[in-house]
Amino acid sequence: MPRFRRLFCAFLLIAGTVSPARSAQQPSLTATGHESRVDLTWTPLATGAERYTIERAEKPSGPFTVIAHGYRPSEYSDFLGTNGQSYSYRITVEAGKGGPAMRSATATATPAAMTDDQLLTSVQAATFRYFWQGAHPVSGLIRERSNFDPKCATGGTGFGIYAIIIGSERHFITRPEAAARVQKIFSFLEDKAERYHGAFSHWIDGETGKTRPFSEFDDGADLLETALLMQGVLAARQYFNRNEAVERDIHLRAERLWKAVDWNWFLKESGGKSLYWHWSPNFGWKKNLRITGWNEGMIAYLLAIASPTHPIPSDCYALGWASSKHYANGKEYYGLRQSVGSSMGQPLFFTQYSFIGFDPRGKSDAFCDYFANNRNTTLIHRAYAIDNPGKHAGYGENVWGLTPSIGPDRYQPSAPGKKDFGTIAPTACLSAMPFAPKESMAALRHLYKNYGPKLWGEYGFRDAFNPDLDWYAQSYLAIDQGPIIAMIENHRTGLCWKLFMDNPEVAPMLAKVGFKGHKR
Numbered sequence: 001m002p003r004f005r006r007l008f009c010a011f012l013l014i015a016g017t018v019s020p021a022r023s024a025q026q027p028s029l030t031a032t033g034h035e036s037r038v039d040l041t042w043t044p045l046a047t048g049a050e051r052y053t054i055e056r057a058e059k060p061s062g063p064f065t066v067i068a069h070g071y072r073p074s075e076y077s078d079f080l081g082t083n084g085q086s087y088s089y090r091i092t093v094e095a096g097k098g099g100p101a102m103r104s105a106t107a108t109a110t111p112a113a114m115t116d117d118q119l120l121t122s123v124q125a126a127t128f129r130y131f132w133q134g135a136h137p138v139s140g141l142i143r144e145r146s147n148f149d150p151k152c153a154t155g156g157t158g159f160g161i162y163a164i165i166i167g168s169e170r171h172f173i174t175r176p177e178a179a180a181r182v183q184k185i186f187s188f189l190e191d192k193a194e195r196y197h198g199a200f201s202h203w204i205d206g207e208t209g210k211t212r213p214f215s216e217f218d219d220g221a222d223l224l225e226t227a228l229l230m231q232g233v234l235a236a237r238q239y240f241n242r243n244e245a246v247e248r249d250i251h252l253r254a255e256r257l258w259k260a261v262d263w264n265w266f267l268k269e270s271g272g273k274s275l276y277w278h279w280s281p282n283f284g285w286k287k288n289l290r291i292t293g294w295n296e297g298m299i300a301y302l303l304a305i306a307s308p309t310h311p312i313p314s315d316c317y318a319l320g321w322a323s324s325k326h327y328a329n330g331k332e333y334y335g336l337r338q339s340v341g342s343s344m345g346q347p348l349f350f351t352q353y354s355f356i357g358f359d360p361r362g363k364s365d366a367f368c369d370y371f372a373n374n375r376n377t378t379l380i381h382r383a384y385a386i387d388n389p390g391k392h393a394g395y396g397e398n399v400w401g402l403t404p405s406i407g408p409d410r411y412q413p414s415a416p417g418k419k420d421f422g423t424i425a426p427t428a429c430l431s432a433m434p435f436a437p438k439e440s441m442a443a444l445r446h447l448y449k450n451y452g453p454k455l456w457g458e459y460g461f462r463d464a465f466n467p468d469l470d471w472y473a474q475s476y477l478a479i480d481q482g483p484i485i486a487m488i489e490n491h492r493t494g495l496c497w498k499l500f501m502d503n504p505e506v507a508p509m510l511a512k513v514g515f516k517g518h519k520r
Contacts, residue, residue: 026104030042031088031107034112036452037077039126043074051070052072056078058087090105090107120488128166130142130460131163134459139209141153153478154204157185157229163482166486179244183253186250186254193209218287221278223276231500233258237258267316274292276289277297290320294329294342295350299353328340334383334387344381344384345415349428355487356487358500381429394467395467400428401443402415408469427463431487434490440491
C-alpha cells in the first residue's frame with residue numbers, strides 16, 4: 001500500500017470513519033432470485049453514505065450494462081418481469097475525492113415462479129428491509145421516509161418492532177440480531193428521546209433524540225403515535241422472553257417505557273372522558289384535537305384503559321371514543337353493512353393501524369363485531385373501485401383500496417368519494433389480507449405482475465401510484481410499509497395478534513370495556 005494511502009487510512013481510523021477490514025476490502029455482493037426479479041444486497045463499506053454503480057449481464061463474463069448510477073441504498077431489486085433466465089451482477093463503489101473505486105465480485109441468480117406462500121414471504125422479506133437496512137444507524141428508530149433523513153416516526157417505529165420480530169421468526173435475521181436491534185431502539189427511547197408525561201412526539205430526530213415538530217403547534221406529545229409505538233413495545237415484551245442478558249434488558253425497558261406513559265394526563269382535565277391527541281410544552285392544549293369517532297385511534301383508548309400505572313376510567317371508551325356522531329353507522333354500501341364509521345368515505349387504514357396487535361376476531365361491543373366490520377369495509381373499498389364512479393384509470397377488482405399516502409403533488413388523504421384522487425396505495429389492499437385474503441392476494445398478484453417494473457423497488461411495493469397520470473412514487477413511508485408486513489403475518493400465522501393479546505393487561509381491559517368474545 002502506498003505511503004499516502006496508509007497515512008490516509010490511519011487518519012480515518014483515528015477519526016472513527018472506517019475499520020481496517022473495510023478500508024481496502026471489495027464490496028460483498030449477494031444476488032437472490034425471486035419471481036420476475038433478482039434482489040441484490042451488500043454491506044456498506046464505511047459510512048453508509050457511499051454511492052454505487054450497478055451493472056447487469058446475461059453471462060458472468062459480460063458484457064455488463066449499467067442499470068443504476070449514483071445509487072445510495074445497500075440493496076437493489078431488479079424487476080425483470082420474466083423467469084428462467086440467469087443474470088449476473090456486479091457493483092462498484094463510486095470513487096470519491098482521492099479514493100479508489102472498488103468493485104465487487106460477480107454474483108448470479110435466476111428468477112423463478114413462486115407459489116402464493118413463497119411470494120408472500122418474498123414480499124415480507126423486501127418490506128422488512130425498510131425497517132432493517134433503512135433504520136437510522138444511531139438509534140435504530142425507523143425513518144419517516146426512505147430518504148436518509150434523520151427524522152424518524154414514532155408510530156412507524158412501533159410497526160418496525162413488529163417487522164423485526166417477524167424478521168426473526170422468518171429467519172430474515174437471527175434472533176440475537178433482532179434482540180440487539182430492539183435493545184438499541186429501547187435504549188435510545190428510554191435514555192435519549194424527549195418525552196412529555198411519558199409520551200413521545202410524532203417525529204424524533206434519530207441522532208439526537210430531540211423532537212422534530214410536526215406542525216405549528218405540534219411540537220410535543222403525540223398520544224396516538226405513542227399508542228402505535230406501545231403496541232410494538234408490548235409485543236416485544238412478550239416475544240423476547242428468554243433468560244439471556246439482552247432479552248432481559250428488553251423486557252425491563254419495555255416495562256418502564258409502557259408504565260411511564262401518563263395516559264390520564266391526556267384526558268386534559270379532571271373528570272374528562274376524551275383523550276386528547278396532542279400536548280405541547282410551548283402551546284399546551286392549543287391543538288385541542290380529541291381522539292374520538294371511528295378512526296385509527298381505538299388503540300389509544302384500549303392501552304389507556306389497560307395501563308397498570310396511569311389508567312383512564314373504562315367508561316371513556318363509550319363516552320369519549322365511541323360517543324361521536326361519526327362512530328355508529330349501520331348503513332349498507334354495495335350491499336355490505338358498515339357498522340361504524342362515516343359512510344364509505346373513510347380511509348382503509350382505520351381498519352388496520354389499531355389492529356396490528358389488537359386481534360378483532362370475535363371481538364364485539366355494543367356497535368359491532370370488529371372483524372366483520374373490517375372485512376365489510378375492505379370489500380366496500382373493492383366494490384367502490386369496481387364501480388369506479390370517478391372513472392379513474394386502472395381501478396377494478398384487483399386495483400382497489402384508498403388510504404392516505406404520498407401523492408403526485410403532496411401527501412394525500414385519499415378515501416372513497418370526494419377524496420378519491422385516483423391514487424392507489426398498495427398498503428391499503430395488502431394490509432387488508434387478514435380480512436379479505438382471497439381478494440388481497442389477487443390484488444397483490446395483479447399489482448406485482450402488471451405494475452412491478454414501475455411500482456416495485458428495493459423495499460417492496462413503493463408507496464403509491466396514480467394510473468391517470470402514469471405517476472409512481474419513488475419512495476416509501478414507514479406507516480404504510482409497517483402494516484403490510486405485519487398484517488400479512490397476521491393472515492399467515494396470527495403472530496402479531498398473539499404477542500399483543502398475550503400481555504397480561506389486555507384481557508382485564510377488554511372485560512372492563514365490555515367486549516364480548518375476548519377469550520381466544
